[in-house]
Amino acid sequence: MKILDYAFSEAAYYRKNLSQFQSKEHDDGIYCTLPDLPMLNIESVYKSYGDFIADPYQKFPKSQNVIIKRAYEFGGKMIKVIWDQDDYLEMQKSLSDLHRKYYDIEPHDQYCGFYTALYRANKIIDVDTTQLMDNGNSMVFNVFRLYDDKLEKICREMREYNPKWLLLQPSIAWLLAEFIETKSIALPKDLKYIELYGEMVDESIRKKVEEAFGVTTAYTYVTNMVGAAAIECPCRNMHVISDNAVVEVLKDGVPVFGEEGDICVTGLKNHAMPIIRYLTGEKGVLLNVDCACGNKAPIIKITKGKKFPFIHLKDGNKLSAYSILGAIEFANEFMANAIKTMEVVQTDLDRFEACIELKPAYSGWKKAVVDAFLSNLREDELRQSKWKIIFSDNTVIEKV
Ligand SMILES: [Zn+2]
Incomplete structure (x- = not known):
């Protein structure tokens, strides 16, 4: 598979972990079938993020020909994927x-x-x-x-x-x-x-x-x-x-x-x-x-898979959960992607509970992150609702 050879030669993560990928029978051989290779998950990608970006894209001119795709993985984890x-x-x-x-x-x-x-x-x-x-x-x-x-x-x-x-x-x-x-x-x-x-x-x-x-x-x-x-x-x-x-x-x-x-x-x-x-x-x-x-x-x-239940409003109308997702995306853009994970539950027509995991470097910025999120909500009903934000270290910020 061409992409495997490419990854092993051009991306630091795979190079550094080469020993895990090497065939036991042939010391110098790389497994060429997928089922023999170890699996990645979101945490492994977070932890070594820069090492997943292939060498040619770390520098000019390839670094100029990229687009960044942002999205939320299963469980509300945000990740940026770089594409040529x-x-x-x-x-x-x-x-x-x-x-x-x-x-x-x-x-x-x-x-x-x-x-x-x-x-x-x-x-x-x-x-x-x-x-x-x-x-x-x-x-x-x-x-x-x-x-x-x-x-x-x-x-x-x-x-x-x-x-x-x-x-x-x-x-x-x-x-x-x-x-x-x-x-x-x-x-x-x-x-x-x-x-x-x-x-x-x-x-x-x-x-x-x-x-x-x-x-x-x-x-x-x-x-x-x-x-x-x-x-x-x-x-x-x-x-x-x-x-x-x-x-x-x-x-x-x-x-x-x-x-x-x-x-x-x-x-x-x-x-x-x-x-x-x-x-x-x-x-x-x-x-x-x-x-x-x-x-x-x-x-x-x-x-x-991912499910985005509707937000129910007092007047009987519904909003899509993308209203909240968008506010997180905007907050993150202005807060250096401080929000790593966010899960929101509507507990009443005007009440929401959110569990947030911040990047460790932003643990002192909880209030600023909450303000950034709330100020990026576009719908009055959402902004005027009561929000209970629970951080992964159990700190709670409430907006009533
Ligand atoms: Zn078919």
Whole structure:
């Protein structure tokens, strides 16, 4: 596997840990099959973060050709993954090929999506408006304040833009579907497909989205670490995108098929930050069975993954949990990513409890972090709610 050779020669982490990777029979041989290699998890990546960035990307000119992807891993842990821009396009191309094959969507077909924060030149930009991206190839809306007036504006702008497909977080798709159904909103004329990603939802949500929009939906499995790792075919089986990733399911550390286990991913496209055998924290079942669509790649079923329950408001309305996620992302951007982990639970209509783990260097900055988070909440109901913030050293800050 090319990426293994590359990682061992170019990334300090794999080089330094070479002894763990060496074959016992041949002193100088490196194992060339994945199941013999040790696994990574979020803590191992945090601990040696800089060592995962390959040598060529530590210096000019490659260091200038990178994009930084920020996302939250399972359990609310934030991580920045560095990509070579060209690798990222390659990774997306493998997904585009399947869009075309399965759903008749071409790379130049316009789409709409939702974002928590936008970055320009890898710096966060604070905009609260609709943005056209990729030379007009996509139109994106932010996830904040998705009340009826904003949903109405979004639907109007979407209809005028007339996208062929939508790329949606399922909970946001549900909010739109609910709004479209109750207000009998007209849909974009050429819409034919909705792609869902980023969170696990039950079938009823998907059904509602398909009914409201009158189009087919498909899930993709996109992991922060390796990009698009799998996509559902029209038979509703999620096939691994073998050009982009190796997906394994491990039971007691051993790869299994047909049984539930820990999902472990290896990225095949990322040369800036090679990730070999990363445990995502999710659980799933890997199947090696024939599918009527003709795709021979294994099928992954996610059985335990990220969930973003709705926030319930006093007036009976709902907000998506991305409102809170966005506030964390903004707070982190201005606080040098001080928040390592954050889990939020709504305990009453106007009460929230959050458990926060800070980077050790920021343990003296608890109040400032809480202020940064609260001031970045965009919805009045959330800002005016009571917040109990519990830090990992059991310090509690309450905002009443
Ligand atoms: Zn299939």
